[in-house]
Amino acid sequence: MSTELVIKDLRISVGEKPIIKGLNLTVKQGEIHALMGPNGSGKSTLANALMGHPFYSVDSGEVTFGGVDVLELEPNERARLGLFLAFQYPTAIPGVSMANFLRMAVSAVRTENSNGSETTELIPMRAFRRELREKMKQLGVDESFARRYLNEGFSGGEKKRAEVLQLAMLEPKIAILDETDSGLDIDAVRIVGESLNQLIGPDLGVLIITHYPRLLTYIRPQFVHILLDGRIVESGGWELAELLEKKGYDPIREKYGISPEVLADDDVEDPLSALRR
Amino acid sequence: MSELNQNPPHAYEVQTGDFSREFVEKISKAQDEPRWMRERRLEAYGVYECLPIPKTPNEDTWKRTTDIHVQDYWRRTDLRMLKLQAYQPIALSPSDLADRPPLSDSLKAQMQVPEESGRIVLQDGVVVDVTLSQDLARKGVYFADLNTALQERPDLVESYFMTKAVTVDWNKFDALHGAFWQGGYLLHIPRGVVVEIPLRAFVVLSEPQRADLAHGLIIAEADSQVTLLEEHLSTDANAPGLHCGVVEIFVGDNAHINYVQLQNWNHRVWNFSTQRAIVGRDAQFRWVAGELGSRVSKLHQVSVLEGAGSNVEMLGLTFTHARQHIDTHTYQEHKDHHTTSDLLYRTVLKDRSHTVWNGMIHVHHEGQYTDAYQKNDNLLLSERARADTNPGLEILANEVRCTHGATAGPIDKDQVFYLMSRGLSYNQAERLIVDGFFEPVMQRIPLESVREQLQQSINRKLAI
Numbered sequence: 133m134s135t136e137l138v139i140k141d142l143r144i145s146v147g148e149k150p151i152i153k154g155l156n157l158t159v160k161q162g163e164i165h166a167l168m169g170p171n172g173s174g175k176s177t178l179a180n181a182l183m184g185h186p187f188y189s190v191d192s193g194e195v196t197f198g199g200v201d202v203l204e205l206e207p208n209e210r211a212r213l214g215l216f217l218a219f220q221y222p223t224a225i226p227g228v229s230m231a232n233f234l235r236m237a238v239s240a241v242r243t244e245n246s247n248g249s250e251t252t253e254l255i256p257m258r259a260f261r262r263e264l265r266e267k268m269k270q271l272g273v274d275e276s277f278a279r280r281y282l283n284e285g286f287s288g289g290e291k292k293r294a295e296v297l298q299l300a301m302l303e304p305k306i307a308i309l310d311e312t313d314s315g316l317d318i319d320a321v322r323i324v325g326e327s328l329n330q331l332i333g334p335d336l337g338v339l340i341i342t343h344y345p346r347l348l349t350y351i352r353p354q355f356v357h358i359l360l361d362g363r364i365v366e367s368g369g370w371e372l373a374e375l376l377e378k379k380g381y382d383p384i385r386e387k388y389g390i391s392p393e394v395l396a397d398d399d400v401e402d403p404l405s406a407l408r409r
Numbered sequence: 410m411s412e413l414n415q416n417p418p419h420a421y422e423v424q425t426g427d428f429s430r431e432f433v434e435k436i437s438k439a440q441d442e443p444r445w446m447r448e449r450r451l452e453a454y455g456v457y458e459c460l461p462i463p464k465t466p467n468e469d470t471w472k473r474t475t476d477i478h479v480q481d482y483w484r485r486t487d488l489r490m491l492k493l494q495a496y497q498p499i500a501l502s503p504s505d506l507a508d509r510p511p512l513s514d515s516l517k518a519q520m521q522v523p524e525e526s527g528r529i530v531l532q533d534g535v536v537v538d539v540t541l542s543q544d545l546a547r548k549g550v551y552f553a554d555l556n557t558a559l560q561e562r563p564d565l566v567e568s569y570f571m572t573k574a575v576t577v578d579w580n581k582f583d584a585l586h587g588a589f590w591q592g593g594y595l596l597h598i599p600r601g602v603v604v605e606i607p608l609r610a611f612v613v614l615s616e617p618q619r620a621d622l623a624h625g626l627i628i629a630e631a632d633s634q635v636t637l638l639e640e641h642l643s644t645d646a647n648a649p650g651l652h653c654g655v656v657e658i659f660v661g662d663n664a665h666i667n668y669v670q671l672q673n674w675n676h677r678v679w680n681f682s683t684q685r686a687i688v689g690r691d692a693q694f695r696w697v698a699g700e701l702g703s704r705v706s707k708l709h710q711v712s713v714l715e716g717a718g719s720n721v722e723m724l725g726l727t728f729t730h731a732r733q734h735i736d737t738h739t740y741q742e743h744k745d746h747h748t749t750s751d752l753l754y755r756t757v758l759k760d761r762s763h764t765v766w767n768g769m770i771h772v773h774h775e776g777q778y779t780d781a782y783q784k785n786d787n788l789l790l791s792e793r794a795r796a797d798t799n800p801g802l803e804i805l806a807n808e809v810r811c812t813h814g815a816t817a818g819p820i821d822k823d824q825v826f827y828l829m830s831r832g833l834s835y836n837q838a839e840r841l842i843v844d845g846f847f848e849p850v851m852q853r854i855p856l857e858s859v860r861e862q863l864q865q866s867i868n869r870k871l872a873i
Binding site: 183184185186206207208210211212216217219222223225226227228232233236237238240241281282298302 | 821822823824826827828829830831832833834835837841842844845846847848849
């Protein structure tokens with residue numbers, strides 16, 4: 133049975149400010165969607181809210197995952213259903229090794245009925261190590277990753293590859309990739325793109341959120357959506373991505389009467405960092 | 410609080426007393442102590458009587474006074490609830506040794522040491538077990554309870570006991586200790602002797618209302634090496650108690666000494682401890698303090714870098730919960746040139762607990778080319794917890810490098826979200842973040858067994 137992530141008329145605010153203004157989207161296992169939009173269009177807000185970040189309040193609308201209403205669920209419960217978010221800015225957790233963390237995470241998402249309690253049994257060390265080594269090899273990730281502290285002192289490219297490694301280990305049904313190509317040079321984009329390609333298959337649905345089409349040359353989406361001012365304004369196939377590549381967002385902005393000036397004041401790369409200040 | 414005033418049950422015969430001059434005499438007589446020790450006890454008692462119980466002064470008075478007992482040192486620790494007379498010191502003669510309540514099997518298992526090593530177990534001030542491998546004994550290592558050492562090594566004790574490191578004239582609790590000390594140990598490592606496997610000391614409180622006044626005396630001669638791991642614990646989770654301890658450590662020239670103290674008293678024990686290490690030329694001293702237990706704790710740790718080229722590392726790990734109050738003063742005193750010290754204390758606070766850290770790096774005129782560092786970081790898991798942190802420098806030499814820092818903050822919500830988005834529950838995320846926070850201290854602790862011991866204590870705290 134294929135699992136669906138269904139978003140219906142979703143509206144999200146940050147503080148008092150509406151960011152997502154009625155968004156509809158369905159992503160099925162095995163499908164690859166690209167959600168493209170300029171900075172400030174609400175992409176990261178959507179990604180974080182879907183995962184359950186407490187900073188974002190969902191005003192109205194519906195999000196179901198395999199028929200389950202996820203808006204009431206904690207982030208870990210969403211993860212255990214099979215939802216995954218590859219972060220644009222992965223948080224460093226000093227002193228926590230990648231291997232240690234991943235073993236806990238993998239145990240938590242794979243254990244039935246553990247409801248994330250303290251009694252979650254860890255999967256056996258040997259089996260875990262073997263699996264981790266295999267996945268690291270498959271993705272071309274250096275073995276030293278396992279011993280390093282989670283995202284601490286990682287380069288931009290390393291952080292993104294660490295996210296892909298986590299995706300590979302947690303085996304979600306639907307993965308949201310939030311600007312996984314941002315901040316990377318072209319070689320790094322290729323490496324991350326090729327890694328992701330290895331994971332793509334009938335069991336994985338992907339929602340790639342990006343404002344550059346370049347990652348899409350490695351992972352060809354079947355569906356492309358354009359997000360502007362909190363709404364999906366166009367949906368189509370690969371030709372939409374090509375159009376953006378050639379002409380940028382301006383023709384679409386014009387078409388829908390949204391001036392770049394309006395966007396400028398919420399043109400914040402990481403809306404959370406603005407909130408934290 | 411009523412539980413402090415109740416009469417403790419006496420299941421067996423022990424000579425308990427009170428903090429009176431008569432009882433000082435009785436302790437000394439029961440042990441048949443040499444005259445000099447009796448005189449030292451009485452002198453300490455005189456000081457104890459003169460000094461008031463320190464008050465927590467209001468902001469005005471502490472600024473005006475020069476009296477240490479109402480000054481900065483006690484500024485953040487409130488002793489109004491302490492009723493000293495509710496606690497009983499003991500006097501004992503060797504015949505009392507058989508009358509201890511038996512230790513539980515789990516405790517015994519915890520106290521196992523390898524054959525090649527040695528241990529001492531003190532319960533309510535009475536030594537219940539001393540072992541030392543024959544090999545170490547042959548090499549001249551001496552490890553015994555201090556009452557026995559007073560008979561067997563009187564010259565060493567007379568020369569070092571509360572004369573050079575910790576003296577009784579400064580702090581009421583040190584004076585109390587000097588007058589009523591009981592039990593404790595002497596560890597003496599002769600010149601050039603290397604002890605590979607850590608020795609262990611266990612100081613146990615069992616009976617309610619008991620005052621433990623164990624004295625630790627470590628004398629490591631030149632070129633020697635040893636690690637002592639000392640643990641303080643309660644067998645009864647609810648028995649009120651008092652620990653008033655002193656530890657004196659002498660690190661000879663070019664010696665390499667590790668001293669670890671894990672304080673794991675129950676939540677009804679008042680803990681007062683003054684510890685001072687005197688570090689000789691080119692010697693290395695590594696100090697680990699795990700402060701996890703007690704109701705109120707006042708710990709004073711002083712490293713005196715007395716010899717040129719000496720090096721001290723001070724590591725601290727504090728984890729408080731409920732209404733615990735743990736107040737730690739550290740002092741890095743650089744008395745000679747080319748000395749280095751490095752301090753890292755990390756604290757995690759839960760619930761309504763309160764911690765204080767006051768650090769001082771003091772470089773004397775002679776301390777040229779000192780390299781000193783101190784850092785205290787605090788992680789608050791609760792909005793009602795409070796961490797006071799106060800690093801300080803006093804530098805009288807002109808060619809030094811001294812740096813310090815302090816941080817305090819709540820748990821990072823983005824870290825929690827990140828971990829939860831990978832399937833971890835809030836509690837699991839919090840545990841992982843706490844473990845990660847302690848990791849920089851843990852990874853610098855030289856012994857696997859010590860790290861494990863600490864980790865177990867941390868896990869117990871996290872599970873509360």
